Amino acid sequence: QKEVEQDPGPLSVPEGAIVSLNCTYSNSAFQYFMWYRQYSRKGPELLMYTYSSGNKEDGRFTAQVDKSSKYISLFIRDSQPSDSATYLCAMSARVTGRRALTFGSGTRLQVQP
Amino acid sequence: EPEVTQTPSHQVTQMGQEVILRCVPISNHLYFYWYRQILGQKVEFLVSFYNNEISEKSEIFDDQFSVERPDGSNFTLKIRSTKLEDSAMYFCASIGRASGGVDEQFFGPGTRLTVL
Numbered sequence: 141q142k143e144v145e146q147d148p149g150p151l152s153v154p155e156g157a158i159v160s161l162n163c164t165y166s167n168s169a170f171q172y173f174m175w176y177r178q179y180s181r182k183g184p185e186l187l188m189y190t191y192s193s194g195n196k197e198d199g200r201f202t203a204q205v206d207k208s209s210k211y212i213s214l215f216i217r218d219s220q221p222s223d224s225a226t227y228l229c230a231m232s233a234r235v236t237g238r239r240a241l242t243f244g245s246g247t248r249l250q251v252q253p
Numbered sequence: 254e255p256e257v258t259q260t261p262s263h264q265v266t267q268m269g270q271e272v273i274l275r276c277v278p279i280s281n282h283l284y285f286y287w288y289r290q291i292l293g294q295k296v297e298f299l300v301s302f303y304n305n306e307i308s309e310k311s312e313i314f315d316d317q318f319s320v321e322r323p324d325g326s327n328f329t330l331k332i333r334s335t336k337l338e339d340s341a342m343y344f345c346a347s348i349g350r351a352s353g354g355v356d357e358q359f360f361g362p363g364t365r366l367t368v369l
Contacts, residue, residue, distance in 0.1 A: 144295075176360075181362070181363075182362055183257070183344050183346075183360030183361050183362050183363050184296065184344070184360045185360070186359075228295075228296065230296075239301075239309070240286075240298035240301060240309055240311065241288075241296075241298060241358060242298070243295045243296040243297070244295060245294065245295040246295065246296075
């Protein structure tokens with residue numbers, strides 16, 4: 141079983157739709173959960189992070205963690221064409237960003253105008 | 254806004270040749286990382302570097318790889334004898350403080366390495 145599993149998509153939605161992106165993980169040691177956005181030919185860019193179960197909201201983005209199910213989600217409300225990118229979940233075994241990150245394979249999102 | 258920079262953006266080399274990938278982390282950052290992403294696959298951790306020594310490395314980071322911070326600004330990844338399977342995008346990252354006081358790894362744009 142892979143440490144972090146993520147549906148690669150592609151996921152195509154109309155502008156204004158709510159998008160749900162998900163990752164599951166197997167390593168109980170993971171404590172720090174992040175979502176990165178990666179545009180074509182660019183490096184990953186941090187969108188959100190959290191280190192506790194529950195929801196965390198930032199504008200149109202909501203990160204959700206369920207440690208009991210080893211499941212994390214990113215919701216994007218009112219999706220825009222500029223949200224079209226690959227979304228990577230990433231995790232670390234310590235509540236700090238200093239440890240190596242373990243990434244999911246990324247979900248490619250296309251928001252149609 | 255400060256950013257991590259990497260050179261070259263694309264490197265083509267022959268199998269068996271040595272390559273050096275260069276990174277300039279954000280100034281005043283102290284932790285540095287290399288990751289790679291083979292086309293169509295996930296981003297994989299290679300190595301982290303702090304206080305002029307390797308602090309963590311993955312199984313991928315074997316004796317063919319080395320890292321160095323030769324001066325106060327550059328951070329380099331050397332692959333001694335490249336193999337076809339080393340073809341990938343290589344990302345450098347450095348640690349800074351995200352909002353809320355948590356460390357964030359800032360990634361550079363990557364160097365695409367093609368081994369022929």
